[in-house]
Amino acid sequence: MAVRGAFNLGWNFESVEALYLKLGGARGGEERPLDFSKSKANFIDVADDHYRALKDLLNQFRDPATPYPPRPFPKFAKRYNTYDHLARVKEWSLGGEPEGSGI
Secondary structure (H helix, E strand, C coil): CCCCCCCCCCCCCCCCCEEEECCCCCCCCCEEEECCCCCCCCHHHHHHHHHHHHHHHHHHHHCCCCCCCCCCCHHHCCCCCCCHHHHCHHHHHCCCCCCCCCC
């Protein structure tokens, strides 16, 4: 984002170092520098690839034909999770016709 001027830093980037920061889990807060010296790609190439992938993903979400299943991989899901009530999972999983539908 900074390379694309998102923060108006006024900097011209030619080379950049990267740091992986784990935010959650048992080892949350762990920092690990990323070393690109052994790969053919540099940080800017990797950042560009990730930016393109993010745009592709956002365009999928923008497409009205994209489904939003409440449990995309149900065999790996817990029996009930915190957000199931928002997706009305219990209601929709009962099957049949809703009361008063007249069908």
